[in-house]
Every structure is written in C-alpha cells, then in structure tokens.
Amino acid sequence: MGPMSAGLRIDASPEQLAAVKYDANGLVPAIVQAHDTRQILMMAWMNAETLQLTFAEGRTVFWSRSRREVWRKGDTSGEVQHVREAYYDCDGDTLLFVVDQDGAGACHTGAYSCFFRSFGPVPVGDAP
C-alpha cells in the first residue's frame, strides 16, 4: 500500500479497553502482521496512552522502552503502519494489529520483517 493509504480509526468500547491487561510496567505487547502477505512484521510495546493514540490516528503508536518515549512508528523512517484490524487475545495481555506497511518494511535494519533470522543450520548461499 502506498503512503497515502488511510488507517482505520477505531472506536473501542469501554469493555474492550477494560479487557486489556498491562504488565507491571504498564505495557502490553503488540504483534504487527502485514495484511497483504500475512507475515509477522514486528512486535513492540504499547501503554494505555499509545494504544489510544493508535486507535485515534489509525496508525501504530508504540512506547519505546529504550528511549522511554512515545514512538509514532514511521515518523522518522516513513515506514508508517496503517491499521486495518485490531485484536486482543483471550486473556487480554497481548494485542494484534493487522496493517498496511508503508515503505520497504518494518525493521530498522531495512528488512521487511524484524524476524529475518531463523534458528538452525543456514543453507549454503542463503541470504542473511
């Protein structure tokens, strides 16, 4: 999807918001999956504020644990993630966002997915 694709603004109900369980640091893990390829792009963390920003802006907004600040994914890289679907799991402690990914991919390394390294023997000639 191009950079102009609009993300879905979500009006979550109070019951849905109350179902989300944050850890001792006030964070919840958020898995991000590409809508078109169904590949897992990344996992990052949200707090209650950045979850609300994600819903309000229709794009993923995380909490950067290393920088300790709100992280609007793509603001510096251009790799914005436009929300198409948003889910919470059975016990409310993990979120899943299905997105249209702008740019080359989600990873700060330039890779399409952050999960570009597999465990086990690397076949001869396999790209890193």
Place this chain on the structure above:
Amino acid sequence: MGPMSAGLRIDASPEQLAAVKYDANGLVPAIVQAHDTRQILMMAWMNAETLQLTFAEGRTVFWSRSRREVWRKGDTSGEVQHVREAYYDCDGDTLLFVVDQDGAGACHTGAYSCFFRSFGPVPVGDAP
C-alpha cells in the same frame, strides 16, 4: 495437519542461542503462527530451558507464568504445535514459531486463535 505430523528438531548454533535476550524474569515472548493459514494463534513465554525443549522435541514448550511450570503445549488438550520454522527478531527479544497446529486450535477457550476478539464496533450478527 494431523496429530502424527512430526515437528522439526532444530540444532540452533551457539551464536543463535546467544542472540536471544531474556527479560528480568528470564523470559522471552514467543509468537505462534499457523503454517497453513498464516494466522496468529497465540503468544506465550519461554525461558532458556523451554526454548531448548522446543528445539529438542520439535513442538512448542512454554513457561507458564501463572502456574510457574514447564508447559508442554497440548499435553492435556491434545493441541500440540509441531514446529516447522523458528525465528528471532532483530534485537533478539522476541521469537516466532511457525507451526502445524493439532486439534481444533490453539486457544484454551476452544477457539482456533487466541485473538478472536477485535476492537471496535461489533457488526450485527457477528459471532463472539
């Protein structure tokens, strides 16, 4: 895939194992994705021991944070997850397992995926 499908035993290299970063509780989140449908089934946690068990047995083995014990997924439910691919992310703090899921699904509720609830208005007639 049927219950007899064999999972992949993985011989992870010392460098790969050293790249995995555990949190202050000695845990790392592990996303589980179905190989056939590419749907996200669940997320759970592993420690160094259950990651090694997963590699050795070719099926997902987690650390149950609530029960504080090794959790061989499917031992009581029959919903074993046979590993086909295993990845670690760019900063080594999240794992991804692509699996063949036995049984009806991954969720203790009986649902196929633990992410069966979406945020936002529920369409009339939508199944819970």
